[in-house]
Amino acid sequence: MIQEGFASPEDLRWKCRRCRVHLELAPVTVTYLDQEFSADLPRCPVCGLVLISEDLALGKMAEVEQILEDK
């Protein structure tokens, strides 16, 4: 459902403060109501910290949440 990558160039400018590296797109599993999805999201290559951008959270993600809630 959200297989496509979700990151603007701006999202990838964020750095993991602890690991001092830039985020990179990597496959991340997200879950909701017992459903699992995989999507390429900005993620710290060292510790795995993930960024969910505002656009993704309020856009596609909210849409999918709604669909799953109404299933």
Place this chain on the structure above:
Amino acid sequence: MDQQSLRDLESRCIQEEPAPCRAACPLHVDARAFCGRVAAGDWPGAWQVLRRGMPLPAILGRICDAPCQASCKRDEAGGTIRIGALERACVQTPAPAPPRTMRLPARGGSVAVCGSGLSGLTAARDLALKGYAVELFEPGTVLGAPLLEAFDARRLPPAVVDDEIAALTPLLKAVHLGARLSQTETIEELGHHFDALYLDLAAVGTPTRDRHLWADDESSAMTRGILGGGDTPSPVLQAAQGRWAATTIDRRLQKVSITAGREGEGAGPTRLFVSLAQIEPSPPVAMADAAAGYTAAEAVAEAGRCIQCQCLECVKVCAYLERFGSYPRQYARQIYNNAAIVMGARQANRLINSCRLCGLCTEICPEDFPMADLCLQSRRDMVARGKMPPSAHEFALLDMQFSLGERFALARHAPGSNHSVHLFFPGCQLCASAPAQVAPVYSHLRRVLDAPVGLMLGCCGAPAHWAGREALYQEVRADWRLQWEAMGRPEVVLACATCLEMFRDHLPEVPARSLWHVWAQSPLPELAAPPPEAPLAIHDPCTTRHTPAVQDAVRHVLNRCHIPFEELELGRRRTECCGYGGLMQNANPQLAQEIVRRRAARSPSDYLAYCAVCRDNLAAVGKRTIHLLDLFFPSGEHPDPAGRPRPGWSRRRENRQRLRRDLLADLWRERSPDLTPHPDIHLHVAPAAAQRLETRRILIEDLQEVIHQAETSGQVLEHPDTGRLRASARIGHVTFWVEYAPAEEGGYTVFNAYSHRMEVAR
């Protein structure tokens, strides 16, 4: 809900009942739709409407006696629509190409139709289309002879009759002109020869009036298969009798019930309610040439007077019912289907969860359609089956938990007293909105009531009830009751109309009355300022709809203080909910916003509310609204109480929490700990972010928790250019994100926050 209860429910919404004109027509021609087409100048469309209801429309349209007109609602506002004249105007326009006649395959039954008046022609046509071998017998020299005799050529030109008959005859097996039908024996013989026989009594001779020979179209008494009809001066009734006879003959030949499902046949009453409240009177359009009838332009104007009878009384007053584009009968079906879905999207979830449960529609409905009951019951079903969207009510339920928790809930006998005869329960929302009013109201109550008044802070459980969370509500109710018993079962005084409604409906053993009721019978506190000069428009909370005594008490208090007031048109029993009811605000915030805007626009006067949520919701859309308590105990912070802004979500929690601590300290001399989870994390919320926190329902506490976790774990993102930080934390079922930076003056500046419910797998 089972099929039967769905049907019972559907039948209580009368919107799909026929318009009075259609109900009064023996053929149920849809005159409302017809007028609609004519008014739009759509003559082919108007033709189609006539064709759907009328056999031989070119003929009947010219001679129809329009019994519909007698029941036209327009009669009460200028004069009935001249539907008969409009029919004539229509059928004089060129007929659009007829739809291909759908003739059923031959059914192997033979029918003789005697007489080619309107009823005979109609019966012959209908039976031929049903697949029977129909032979038409006419004593005259041409088919349609009785019609040509009865109407002059100007009203019914012979060519028109010829055309309709020319279209009909190819459907018939045979036509017999000059048939000798005046002898009983002839009829008897035909009866032996055919499987069924129809006598057009307007067209055949006297012997057929021998009632031993034929039966009325109605009964299984039609033992001999001979049926008669058309013996009436009304052309449309003649046609209808021919049509009903065809149905009877068809059923007899198919050996099925003659009568089943035919209750609605013929002219009858309708339950459709039509309000003329907004209809300006207008007289019928005159004809320039009465003999020629309406010109096309005159007809369009006359049809434009049709008020297009509908009920929709509930939809007119409820933006929610309007928003979903239909009316309760359809909603009941959608809600029923929603529950039946096994796979796929439950598209009515939002419909079910957006209702305010305020009952205005039921109050307005001529048949008391119970929309609120339907939605509430559906919510309970959804919860029971685990199908309630988790996000629908969560924020409100968490807020309820807050009110029930250690940071707000409280129960104490009055200071210095060891029992309570009365108990003041201000409710959660007054404390959230205007906490400074609670202590003075409580102190006034203790002065005017002659026995000890305890105090209880908490929540009545309405959010759980509205959310359909029955088990949770029962828990809240039981806990409340235990506390009340522990207080010695005092009489309860309530500042909130919702609490009062909840107690009345679910805790009938608890004696409870409204604060306003107590005030109405007691010395009043002093007005803080001289009465306003302009009258205040009273906004009654929807939960007082069925407690006029509370509404009266408020007016009584206003009168005693000489506060001028006026009534809103939708007030008292017909008052509108502010959008809080039924948790609409949670499930559908945009719609709730629109609804409160509408309410705010009902009068230019300042409003007077006596529910804290109503006041705040109206204030939030910029409507100047004063709470009744503001007149006596204005907030020091805002000198103009009608302009006092609505406290935001975080402030509403803070207010409750602080109120509890202040009351304990001031009245009971008890020190209590500050239970805010991270009081040491000071946040400065940028103004743009503050508005977002409100619409996104994110609390300062949530932000504090995120920052606390981030700063403890070090799991933070950093922007190399701006130096801003971004972090998230899972709180309950929601992941909150905050963009922030340490502030120079200490603490943190918050630039943005958002949330999602999906969870990143670890």
